[in-house]
Amino acid sequence: MESSYVYILTNKLHTVLYVGVTTSLSRRMKEHAAGQSAFTRRYNVHKLIYAEEYRDVRDAIAREKQIKSWSRKRKIGLIDSQNSLWKDLSDGFV
Numbered sequence: 001m002e003s004s005y006v007y008i009l010t011n012k013l014h015t016v017l018y019v020g021v022t023t024s025l026s027r028r029m030k031e032h033a034a035g036q037s038a039f040t041r042r043y044n045v046h047k048l049i050y051a052e053e054y055r056d057v058r059d060a061i062a063r064e065k066q067i068k069s070w071s072r073k074r075k076i077g078l079i080d081s082q083n084s085l086w087k088d089l090s091d092g093f094v
Contacts, residue, residue: 004060006067008050008079009040014086016043017075021064023057029090048090050079 005025009018009032018040022028029048035041054060067075079086 002057004054004057006052006054006060006063007048008067008075009045010047010049010086011043011045012047016045017072018043018045019064019068019075021057021060025051046090047086047088049083049086049088051089 002023004021004023005028006019006021007025007028009020010016020028025048031037032040032046040046052060052063054063067078070078083089
């Protein structure tokens with residue numbers, strides 16, 4: 001099975017969080033940058049601040065649903081645990 005990813009994007013001011021799942025993080029980041037996602041285009045959400053890799057897409061989908069159900073505060077805690085400066089991680093995937 002190919003790898004799958006759960007990821008979190010934000011905007012420049014860190015006011016919006018977008019949680020997604022994909023089988024190709026590099027392709028998906030390019031799609032977001034090109035404005036192919038209505039949500040990310042509308043809210044200018046292009047900064048990759050968190051990613052987890054999974055072997056099974058079903059596990060990734062379950063994790064995405066779990067994170068989406070969390071409060072903003074809990075999502076921020078997750079991001080801070082791996083990327084406390086909220087650096088853009090997309091260079092490693094694009």
